[in-house]
Amino acid sequence: xxxxxxxxxxxxxxxxxxxxxxxxxxxxxxxxxxxxxxxxxxxxxxxxxxxxxxxxxxxxxxxxxxxxxxxxxxxxxxxxxxxxxxxxxxxxxxxxxxxxxxxxxxxxxxxxxxxxxxxxxxxxxxxxxxxxxxxxxxxxxxxxxxxxxxxxxxxxxxxxxxxxxxxxxxxxxxxxxxxxxxxxxxxxxxx
Numbered sequence: 001x002x003x004x005x006x007x008x009x010x011x012x013x014x015x016x017x018x019x020x021x022x023x024x025x026x027x028x029x030x031x032x033x034x035x036x037x038x039x040x041x042x043x044x045x046x047x048x049x050x051x052x053x054x055x056x057x058x059x060x061x062x063x064x065x066x067x068x069x070x071x072x073x074x075x076x077x078x079x080x081x082x083x084x085x086x087x088x089x090x091x092x093x094x095x096x097x098x099x100x101x102x103x104x105x106x107x108x109x110x111x112x113x114x115x116x117x118x119x120x121x122x123x124x125x126x127x128x129x130x131x132x133x134x135x136x137x138x139x140x141x142x143x144x145x146x147x148x149x150x151x152x153x154x155x156x157x158x159x160x161x162x163x164x165x166x167x168x169x170x171x172x173x174x175x176x177x178x179x180x181x182x183x184x185x186x187x188x189x190x191x
Contacts, residue, residue: 007092008043008052009106012067014086022074024083026067032096033067036060039094042071044086052089101151103159111162113138113147115173120145123164136164145173 012026036057045052056072069088074080098104105126113120113136121140126149128134133148147153147168156165 008045008089009092009095010045010087010089011042012069012088014044014083014088015066016084017077017080018063018068020077021070022076022080023068023070024074024080025063026069026088028065028067033062035096036067036069039090042069043089043091044083045089046086048085053086055088103157107159108136108149108164111157111159111164113145113164113166115166115168120147120173147172 011030012028014024015027016025017023018025040057042055042057043052044055055074057069058072059070061068071083074083095104108123108126111123113123119140121138121143123136124139124144125137126134127137127146131148133150136145136147136149138145138147147166153166153168154164155167156163158164
């Protein structure tokens with residue numbers, strides 16, 4: 001897939017200053033923190049200002065579920081404070097190659113999803129930790145569907161075309177559907 005030369009991907013977010021000599025604590029947005037070993041050139045992007053700054057990574061270490069990063073020429077608390085709220089990024093073309101059948105969440109977001117030809121909407125989010133398979137959060141036509149992203153349901157996945165064709169078990173989409181008025185039981189009728 002051709003990559004936009006100006007495209008970047010966020011791998012961490014600066015949360016707070018850590019220590020007194022310019023380190024920052026970051027929330028990780030990567031499954032490959034070991035790659036900090038090879039990555040010395042990173043970028044800080046500030047969404048509110050739409051500006052990007054190149055940084056040279058000097059050191060890093062894991063800390064309390066995140067990562068502490070130390071950059072060249074960021075040597076004081078005041079220097080580190082300038083990084084607060086920044087997204088630490090890499091060029092999209094430098095991201096780690098995944099094994100066959102694995103996908104980045106960013107590649108799935110925005111994909112149009114259909115079930116046996118019926119258009120359902122677009123992937124708005126992907127949730128983990130709700131079971132053995134991640135859930136695609138698909139929104140469209142005023143509805144939201146939570147669809148398990150499992151290989152047996154996927155007929156075709158075309159990331160460049162942003163399309164996911166699925167064959168879902170009958171009735172799956174109705175599991176989370178709101179009850180029709182005739183099916184609702186009035187609270188006073190319960191015993």
